[in-house]
Amino acid sequence: KAGVTQTPRYLIKTRGQQVTLSCSPISGHRSVSWYQQTPGQGLQFLFEYFSETQRNKGNFPGRFSGRQFSNSRSEMNVSTLELGDSALYLCASSFGTANQPQHFGDGTRLSIL
Amino acid sequence: AQSVSQHNHHVILSEAASLELGCNYSYGGTVNLFWYVQYPGQHLQLLLKYFSGDPLVKGIKGFEAEFIKSKFSFNLRKPSVQWSDTAEYFCAVNAGGGATNKLIFGTGTLLAVQP
Numbered sequence: 001k002a003g004v005t006q007t008p009r010y011l012i013k014t015r016g017q018q019v020t021l022s023c024s025p026i027s028g029h030r031s032v033s034w035y036q037q038t039p040g041q042g043l044q045f046l047f048e049y050f051s052e053t054q055r056n057k058g059n060f061p062g063r064f065s066g067r068q069f070s071n072s073r074s075e076m077n078v079s080t081l082e083l084g085d086s087a088l089y090l091c092a093s094s095f096g097t098a099n100q101p102q103h104f105g106d107g108t109r110l111s112i113l
Numbered sequence: 114a115q116s117v118s119q120h121n122h123h124v125i126l127s128e129a130a131s132l133e134l135g136c137n138y139s140y141g142g143t144v145n146l147f148w149y150v151q152y153p154g155q156h157l158q159l160l161l162k163y164f165s166g167d168p169l170v171k172g173i174k175g176f177e178a179e180f181i182k183s184k185f186s187f188n189l190r191k192p193s194v195q196w197s198d199t200a201e202y203f204c205a206v207n208a209g210g211g212a213t214n215k216l217i218f219g220t221g222t223l224l225a226v227q228p
Contacts, residue, residue: 055213056213096214
């Protein structure tokens with residue numbers, strides 16, 4: 001079966017701009033989680049969506065937001081980009097319960113100039 | 114706050130050597146534990162998971178991990194490593210109960226296996 005698909009793979013933006021990242025989960029998965037991966041902070045949880053509702057949220061500022069559509073596809077938006085937002089953004093999907101593993105996409109590499 | 118500690122940041126081994134990577138978590142309730150691996154240029158892949166039952170779990174590629182509740186540990190082991198095991202390994206815990214997918218990750222261990 002097809003894996004988790006993230007688009008685009010690479011993005012270059014400048015400070016102050018906004019960006020939208022997309023994630024298509026594995027067919028049948030209703031939960032989509034987003035993570036930020038940086039060399040300094042490692043993998044950090046951003047938020048999780050389940051059935052179009054945000055179910056969990058990490059400790060990130062309000063500039064980071066997301067949504068999920070009825071087909072379980074999810075988007076993540078970052079507004080007023082800062083240099084520190086440069087990172088690999090990973091999306092993971094699962095059936096939705098804690099005892100089901102999450103499957104990760106290849107990520108979107110965001111670089112802020 | 115929940116946290117996961119991986120004590121080894123960089124490990125260098127020769128092929129056929131045994132591997133043990135430490136992982137400790139801080140959470141007193143029911144946890145679901147995972148080890149993920151990230152091979153160079155690839156996405157995170159699940160190695161193994163523990164939810165309940167036998168504390169010794171076996172994963173892919175000959176890896177296993179042991180859950181020791183009293184020590185809050187979930188160490189990863191492999192009796193004999195291969196060059197292809199060169200990768201970054203992440204321990205993660207989902208401590209949110211049945212209706213959450215919030216993974217807390219350790220900082221990762223970079224394993225280099227020399228042929």
